[in-house]
Amino acid sequence: MRIEEVVGRNLEQLRTARGWSQARFGEEVGSHYGKAWSRATVSAAESGARAFTVADMVLICLIFEVALERLVVLPSEAQAVAVGPATYQRADLAPIGWSAAPTKRTYDDVLRQMDRLHHELEEILDVATTAQDRGRAIRVTLLRLGNVEALKALGVARGEDAWFENERNEEP
Structure with missing residues (x-):
């Protein structure tokens, strides 16, 4: 090439x-x-x-x-x-x-995931009316994308282990 x-x-x-x-x-x-x-x-x-x-x-x-x-x-x-x-x-x-x-994960994979996340977040901002709704929707989006590390950084770092486990078991 x-x-x-x-x-x-x-x-x-x-x-x-x-x-x-x-x-x-x-x-x-x-x-x-x-x-x-x-x-x-x-x-x-x-x-x-x-x-x-x-x-x-x-x-x-x-x-x-x-x-x-x-x-x-x-x-x-x-x-x-x-x-x-x-x-x-x-x-x-x-x-x-x-x-x-x-590399195991190429830039293309990262770009695809970022693009999906961008579209998900645009949809969230269109329907979420409060900061609390937006925060929950962002966490659910990260869960759907399989970004467990980002979820842990958002939730577990603030002592929200129970939320993380409940959301993981719920259907988003």
Whole structure:
């Protein structure tokens, strides 16, 4: 896999996680860069057919509010990456911060969970009328997402062990 394909694939994941079309992303580029990207330019970038400048990558990170390293996350199935004329094995990339083995939980998994949480919380804020309702709804949402650590941080840290166990056994 070429590095341009890696960056393009990650760009596409960031864009689709926001629910943006290629045209919408191109407009966002224009609002930051002064000149919009056409849908064809976005398509070329996402397919790896377009080289990225450092300025492009910084701009993308600013638009999506992510760290620069997010754009170069190797897919778990990629065992090597071509950078210019050279190809590097995943293990060769460890000195620059890329893991020698695929991580158990990828950024994609985290992005999907964050997107689900975002939508759940939007729904909660639409119907919850009091702070107490909102707090309970947020805890139930975390429970539904299986985020036991966050629940413990919210509940158990405040001595709400009984609530945690009751909610865990109730149907949300």
